Amino acid sequence: xxxxxxxxxxxxxxxxxxxxxxxxxxxxxxxxxxxxxxxxxxxxxxxxxxxxxxxxxxxxxxxxxxxxxxxxxxxxxxxxxxxxxxxxxxxxxxxxxxxxxxxxxxxxxxxxxxxxxxxxxxxxxxxxxxxxxxxxxxxxxxxxxxxxxxxxxxxxxxxxxxxxxxxxxxxxxxxxxxxxxxxxxxxxxxxxxxxxxxxxxxxxxxxxxxxxxxxxxxxxxxxxxxxxxxxxxxxxxxxxxxxxxxxxxxxxxxxxxxxxxxxxxxxxxxxxxxxxxxxxxxxxxxxxxxxxxxxxxxxxxxxxxxxxxxxxxxxxxxxxxxxxxxxxxxxxxxxxxxxxxxxxxxxxxxxxxxxxxxxxxxxxxxxxxxxxxxxxxxxxxxxxxxxxxxxxxxxxxxxxxxxxxxxxxxxxxxxxxxxxxxxxxxxxxxxxxxxxxxxxxxxxxxxxxxxxxxxxxxxxxxxxxxxxxxxxxxxxxxxxxxxxxxxxxxxxxxxxxxxxxxxxxxxxxxxxxxxxxxxxxxxxxxxxxxxxxxxxxxxxxxxxxxxxxxxxxxxxxxxxxxxxxxxxxxxxxxxxxxxxxxxxxxxxxxxxxxxxxxxxxxxxxxxxxxxxxxxxxxxxxxxxxxxxxxxxxxxxxxxxxxxxxxxxxxxxxxxxxxxxxxxxxx
Numbered sequence: 001x002x003x004x005x006x007x008x009x010x011x012x013x014x015x016x017x018x019x020x021x022x023x024x025x026x027x028x029x030x031x032x033x034x035x036x037x038x039x040x041x042x043x044x045x046x047x048x049x050x051x052x053x054x055x056x057x058x059x060x061x062x063x064x065x066x067x068x069x070x071x072x073x074x075x076x077x078x079x080x081x082x083x084x085x086x087x088x089x090x091x092x093x094x095x096x097x098x099x100x101x102x103x104x105x106x107x108x109x110x111x112x113x114x115x116x117x118x119x120x121x122x123x124x125x126x127x128x129x130x131x132x133x134x135x136x137x138x139x140x141x142x143x144x145x146x147x148x149x150x151x152x153x154x155x156x157x158x159x160x161x162x163x164x165x166x167x168x169x170x171x172x173x174x175x176x177x178x179x180x181x182x183x184x185x186x187x188x189x190x191x192x193x194x195x196x197x198x199x200x201x202x203x204x205x206x207x208x209x210x211x212x213x214x215x216x217x218x219x220x221x222x223x224x225x226x227x228x229x230x231x232x233x234x235x236x237x238x239x240x241x242x243x244x245x246x247x248x249x250x251x252x253x254x255x256x257x258x259x260x261x262x263x264x265x266x267x268x269x270x271x272x273x274x275x276x277x278x279x280x281x282x283x284x285x286x287x288x289x290x291x292x293x294x295x296x297x298x299x300x301x302x303x304x305x306x307x308x309x310x311x312x313x314x315x316x317x318x319x320x321x322x323x324x325x326x327x328x329x330x331x332x333x334x335x336x337x338x339x340x341x342x343x344x345x346x347x348x349x350x351x352x353x354x355x356x357x358x359x360x361x362x363x364x365x366x367x368x369x370x371x372x373x374x375x376x377x378x379x380x381x382x383x384x385x386x387x388x389x390x391x392x393x394x395x396x397x398x399x400x401x402x403x404x405x406x407x408x409x410x411x412x413x414x415x416x417x418x419x420x421x422x423x424x425x426x427x428x429x430x431x432x433x434x435x436x437x438x439x440x441x442x443x444x445x446x447x448x449x450x451x452x453x454x455x456x457x458x459x460x461x462x463x464x465x466x467x468x469x470x471x472x473x474x475x476x477x478x479x480x481x482x483x484x485x486x487x488x489x490x491x492x493x494x495x496x497x498x499x500x501x502x503x504x505x506x507x508x509x510x511x512x513x514x515x516x517x518x519x520x521x522x523x524x525x526x527x528x529x530x531x532x533x534x535x536x537x538x539x540x541x542x543x544x545x546x547x548x549x550x551x552x553x554x555x556x557x558x559x560x561x562x563x564x565x566x567x568x569x570x571x572x573x574x575x576x577x578x579x580x581x582x583x584x585x586x587x588x589x590x591x592x593x594x595x596x597x598x599x600x601x602x603x604x605x606x607x608x609x610x611x612x613x614x615x616x617x618x619x620x621x622x623x624x625x626x627x628x629x630x631x632x633x634x635x636x637x638x639x640x641x642x643x644x645x646x647x648x649x650x651x652x653x654x655x656x657x658x659x660x661x662x663x664x665x666x
């Protein structure tokens with residue numbers, strides 16, 4: 001748990017929540033090198049009971065604050081922490097929801113839903129995944145488990161070239177772990193909306209409302225080339241006449257119909273877009289006069305266009321050409337939205353090289369789309385950004401995986417959101433009600449529409465700078481206007497003869513005596529106003545062993561932890577609770593000014609003092625200090641579980657818990 005988790009917690013506090021960054025590994029656990037990260041992470045991945053106990057300890061701690069609404073708790077996890085939140089949801093946590101970023105969902109690294117007697121998952125789940133990080137097969141397996149456990153969930157996949165750690169601002173390991181500003185921005189905005197749903201309830205999904213400012217009219221048009229034999233088509237135009245003029249041109253969104261023709265549904269969606277200050281045009285793909293009264297008509301008309309993607313594309317382009325003739329349209333700002341049959345069409349047009357800014361597909365019908373073929377002499381560049389909304393019970397996971405592969409090959413910028421559980425075809429269509437096949441789903445409708453609104457803003461006005469760090473504001477770490485109790489913490493490694501290390505670690509009385517005397521010495525080093533009562537010290541071997549020997553298959557076997565009889569050094573970890581009257585800056589400065597020689601002298605003074613009560617320590621002496629971590633000042637509270645002390649950052653307001661741990665790249 002480092003600066004990154006603290007900054008994310010501060011950002012949550014700025015949103016009016018309590019941000020609490022939990023320290024899963026525990027005070028004094030080495031985290032200086034990748035070897036340390038692997039050992040500590042594997043210890044918890046291999047022991048889900050311990051991992052969950054530590055997360056629960058953090059939850060219990062925040063519930064103890066009188067300014068926290070203990071009925072409104074969510075958990076966010078990054079990387080190793082993302083694996084943790086998946087585990088806690090599957091194992092049955094009572095929090096309202098969990099959010100995972102680049103979570104590490106490989107089957108060998110997480111717990112699984114019992115396939116015969118699945119426990120119902122009550123926490124809502126939101127996972128953000130890089131298409132070049134989590135394997136598509138692993139995502140598909142998790143989707144199936146979440147369906148079996150009746151979870152309400154959403155898994156969002158980001159591409160192109162979105163690798164592990166895409167939200168970590170400093171991440172820059174090419175081809176493995178890379179920060180991605182767009183995925184960071186989109187995922188954080190999605191999380192903000194998710195938290196609002198958890199804590200304040202899901203808003204009613206947007207639906208058409210009559211707006212007297214919106215002008216509506218029908219327009220006939222045809223393909224530019226009469227040889228294309230498109231016939232006459234009749235589209236529906238909606239826009240605000242006062243807001244969109246020849247001198248104040250507006251972006252345009254073309255809406256492509258579902259398989260039962262351009263009708264009331266597409267017109268109402270167009271009206272909603274017009275209410276957002278866009279020009280909306282519902283295209284008529286089948287053509288004026290094409291029968292659409294019954295299913296046999298829909299099958300015939302949609303099948304004819306699916307079977308002739310070139311003609312289909314020309315008809316979409318004809319609608320775009322039509323709106324470009326309107327003098328109140330900004331012809332450089334065009335996006336296309338498609339539903340069902342129309343969703344297939346917008347994916348096709350993007351893959352075939354359309355120059356619109358972006359496309360959005362809802363329940364798009366992926367089995368009938370065109371494929372991107374890099375082997376073609378002139379494979380088109382995919383420049384349009386894609387946003388695909390998919391029900392897990394609609395599109396097959398294998399079709400999603402194939403689409404991801406195509407879009408990665410085409411270097412497309414895309415996002416695919418998968419909604420569950422029991423989200424079928426036509427989940428945005430208000431009147432859809434065919435059980436087990438095509439069903440309206442209010443939550444998926446709401447989440448997908450809000451995501452689309454954000455996407456259109458990005459296309460037409462540019463992507464905002466991703467949120468980073470926090471502003472400080474009124475949140476001081478304790479709430480209620482009380483002065484913050486700050487804490488300064490750090491650690492250093494002490495070398496001595498192996499047999500002397502054994503004398504300290506194998507004798508609980510000797511260890512406790514040394515820790516007590518070290519608290520006195522460190523307090524003196526911290527300056528006026530700090531006493532031994534303000535200092536907590538933990539002495540341990542300098543690294544930790546995996547308790548059950550388990551590890552991820554992709555990771556090398558870490559070296560075992562030195563035992564009391566084999567360790568050649570001690571790790572001294574300290575935490576100083578600094579009264580507001582003293583100031584943490586002064587204490588941190590004084591502690592950080594101590595050289596390794598100074599620290600060695602402090603240890604030897606403590607050993608000499610401790611030997612007065614524990615004769616076994618006579619003659620024990622430090623020979624040096626080899627590793628020193630900088631004293632870190634923050635607003636902290638101590639929590640403990642199973643005998644392990646952990647530190648965590650708490651910020652005030654009302655409801656949010658965030659759990660994470662030191663960054664692990666895997």
